[in-house]
Amino acid sequence: MTDARRTDTRAQIREVALELFAERGYDGTSLREIAERLGISKAAVYYHYKTKEEIVGALFDDFLAGVDEIVEWAHEKGPGPETRAEVLRRYQDLLTGPSAAQVARLMQEGQSSLRDVAAAKDMKTRFFAMGRAVTAPDASAAEQLRMRLAVIALHLGAFMDQESLPVSDEERRTAALEVALELART
């Protein structure tokens, strides 16, 4: 196959953009930086994506579809502790995907800089839906908060850095799931 080296620019743009967005934030990353790191010009980037927002939108899309699957499953199963536990396990699987951890990082700390990015609003909606699907309609504030924290626990397990929690990636993920499941028990 002559196209072993076939990594088209479009994909490379997404790759580099995600890396920079996760690291320096959406606002903190310019198209110039993305282009520079790829050794192409800004205009070349604009050939592949009409706007900066379209890039981040593309980044969210796969992840969004994954969350949707989980929410759908949860809806069929109905609320309860077992549903919560299984949702969290599946969500951690989703986070284990190649670039999902970086997407999670971008989401987690980007509520302000992504405030007028349409895809980010969609994401927020999905997480609401996930919360509602796994807790009873009359759930207490503490119950709802626990589920939300469980999700954050998994996020931290996925992207927290060595400095903040000096253990192996594997160990960190395991601990995150453990704590998340504790939170989902009640």
Add this chain to the structure above:
Amino acid sequence: MTDARRTDTRAQIREVALELFAERGYDGTSLREIAERLGISKAAVYYHYKTKEEIVGALFDDFLAGVDEIVEWAHEKGPGPETRAEVLRRYQDLLTGPSAAQVARLMQEGQSSLRDVAAAKDMKTRFFAMGRAVTAPDASAAEQLRMRLAVIALHLGAFMDQESLPVSDEERRTAALEVALELART
């Protein structure tokens, strides 16, 4: 007292800046917006604060001092579940201060946009210190993660919006402390 209306510009700048930073992020807020909302010029803002970073630094200072007090107390007491619980109670008290919740919001989602703001690094250091002070040196990853999540729980209790958790402010704070203390128990 003729100076009942004495709220000097410097303080007003801090007030408005915090409001906007918390709402739209640090990068997402320009000095023009701050000046405009105060009915003064950008140059007037620069008279009071040399740089934008100095403003956010001033915002962090009071809060930082509050955290320092807590860390110092925790250090004297030594690690353990009771220390963790009391630290969290004191931290929530700190968060109940007039503008502390907004500072917390700014910190929470600003790791990327504040990446080269010196005061933010100081803050991160303090939170590390707090974690180390309340958990044993050989604490498991899960234990460390629980303490970190407990702090986040209090943050969410302080600034989460009505839409995300539709209960009263009082109820939300109470629930947050409840969950935080659960996390600190083990």
Add this chain to the structure above:
DNA sequence: GTCTATAGCTTGATAGAC
């Protein structure tokens, strides 16, 4: 202490050649 004016730079995005 606040203003106007402006320097100097970066940004997101476009036009048009190759």
Add this chain to the structure above:
DNA sequence: GTCTATCAAGCTATAGAC
């Protein structure tokens, strides 16, 4: 598909009048 050149708009920050 990528380039150079350019745009208008926005930014932080400064100079100097009042």
